[in-house]
Amino acid sequence: MLGNTFGRLFRVTTCGESYGEALFTIVDGMPPGLKLTKEYVQAELDKRRPGQSKLDSPRLETDQVEIVSGMREGVSTGAPIGLLVYNVDRQDIHVDQYRQVKDLIRPGHAEYPFFVKYGEHADWCGAGRASGRETVGRVAGGAVAKMILEREGIDVISHIVESHGIKACPMEFEQIVANYRKNDLNCCDLEKAEEMIADLGKVREEGDTAGGVIEIIAQGVPAGLGEPVFDKLKATIASGLMGIGATTGLEFGRGFDTARMKGSEWNDAPYLDGEHVRFRTNNCGGFLGGMSNGEELRIRVAVKPTPTISVDQDSINVMEMKEAKLSAITRRDITILPRIYPVAEAMVRMAVLDALYMAKGYDYFCRLDPKWKKMGEPRNKA
Numbered sequence: 001m002l003g004n005t006f007g008r009l010f011r012v013t014t015c016g017e018s019y020g021e022a023l024f025t026i027v028d029g030m031p032p033g034l035k036l037t038k039e040y041v042q043a044e045l046d047k048r049r050p051g052q053s054k055l056d057s058p059r060l061e062t063d064q065v066e067i068v069s070g071m072r073e074g075v076s077t078g079a080p081i082g083l084l085v086y087n088v089d090r091q092d093i094h095v096d097q098y099r100q101v102k103d104l105i106r107p108g109h110a111e112y113p114f115f116v117k118y119g120e121h122a123d124w125c126g127a128g129r130a131s132g133r134e135t136v137g138r139v140a141g142g143a144v145a146k147m148i149l150e151r152e153g154i155d156v157i158s159h160i161v162e163s164h165g166i167k168a169c170p171m172e173f174e175q176i177v178a179n180y181r182k183n184d185l186n187c188c189d190l191e192k193a194e195e196m197i198a199d200l201g202k203v204r205e206e207g208d209t210a211g212g213v214i215e216i217i218a219q220g221v222p223a224g225l226g227e228p229v230f231d232k233l234k235a236t237i238a239s240g241l242m243g244i245g246a247t248t249g250l251e252f253g254r255g256f257d258t259a260r261m262k263g264s265e266w267n268d269a270p271y272l273d274g275e276h277v278r279f280r281t282n283n284c285g286g287f288l289g290g291m292s293n294g295e296e297l298r299i300r301v302a303v304k305p306t307p308t309i310s311v312d313q314d315s316i317n318v319m320e321m322k323e324a325k326l327s328a329i330t331r332r333d334i335t336i337l338p339r340i341y342p343v344a345e346a347m348v349r350m351a352v353l354d355a356l357y358m359a360k361g362y363d364y365f366c367r368l369d370p371k372w373k374k375m376g377e378p379r380n381k382a
């Protein structure tokens with residue numbers, strides 16, 4: 001299996017499977033002198049942990065993290081940070097449920113390409129590396145990125161904006177912060193959240209699952225992050241978010257609405273705020289030429305319904321090469337929304353930090369007149 005590392009200068013490598021011994025993350029690019037604690041990383045992991053409400057998989061993983069390298073007496077040394085989380089809920093009864101369907105292609109799951117790539121060696125237990133459990137490592141790595149970004153005044157937050165067709169009202173950053181994680185779904189429109197949660201209760205009774213949309217906002221990102229061609233910040237963020245299982249669509253700023261607008265409506269007009277350049281609107285979601293423009297980044301991700309459902313489905317037994325039926329009985333999230341938003345926060349943090357490391361490195365060699373950097377200082381520092 002290839003491609004288990006994200007980033008170019010700030011790099012996060014993950015390993016571990018759904019029903020393996022543990023999930024392990026190596027973070028390369030930690031500066032020295034930071035007081036990273038287990039509690040700090042744990043707070044991020046606790047947002048993603050299953051079994052917190054009736055919407056989540058009842059799998060009882062405690063997701064307790066240990067920092068096993070890169071620290072001396074509570075302070076980072078600059079060496080790689082190693083983060084270890086053991087899988088503790090791997091009961092035989094659940095392993096046997098997966099064993100019973102191990103030769104079947106489960107609709108909506110990753111099995112078919114896994115069989116083609118890894119044959120009879122493909123990990124059949126709980127989707128292996130394609131499982132939502134793989135994202136533990138991303139969240140752990142993202143917590144390290146969060147600590148470094150805090151020093152730079154960069155804040156990333158995500159919330160649920162749509163569930164099974166029910167939409168929340170658009171909100172400003174401050175409102176989202178005020179209502180963050182106030183309900184099981186982390187929908188900051190508190191009235192709509194109740195409607196969404198009641199609807200998901202009905203979906204669960206039908207043995208079914210539902211999809212939705214999350215939004216991610218980054219504040220304090222300076223202008224000029226990302227490179228103009230293949231390494232656009234927009235492209236790196238897209239790679240990070242689309243690399244998460246169950247993501248099916250991506251919008252930046254006005255996204256697909258853009259297709260129905262005129263240029264005169266869409267273009268964000270620049271204006272002078274003292275010595276700083278600002279934009280009156282943010283239809284572009286904070287990206288121009290794929291690089292940050294100093295306004296807040298606004299990104300939306302479509303999330304598909306959880307593929308495991310309790311409704312009978314057509315399948316194929318790949319060992320016998322015969323059509324078969326699948327009646328799923330394994331544990332699952334009714335909606336992936338409240339599990340995935342912390343993962344999206346982590347990926348955006350890693351992408352922004354990686355771009356920041358690149359920009360700072362390149363800046364050193366450019367040695368431009370400071371006027372240009374001052375002009376691009378972020379909005380919340382202005």
Ligand SMILES: Cc1cc2nc3c(=O)[nH]c(=O)nc-3n(C[C@H](O)[C@H](O)[C@H](O)COP(=O)(O)O)c2cc1C
Pocket residue numbers: 057108109110127130131132133135244245246247304306307308331332333336339340343
């Ligand atoms: C945080 C998270 C939790 C997930 N939980 C479940 C789950 O409980 N049951 C399930 O069938 N799929 C779950 N998934 C989705 C599958 O991992 C994913 O849909 C599957 O591997 C197929 O990949 P694809 O959706 O990218 O095509 C979860 C994904 C994430 C990111």
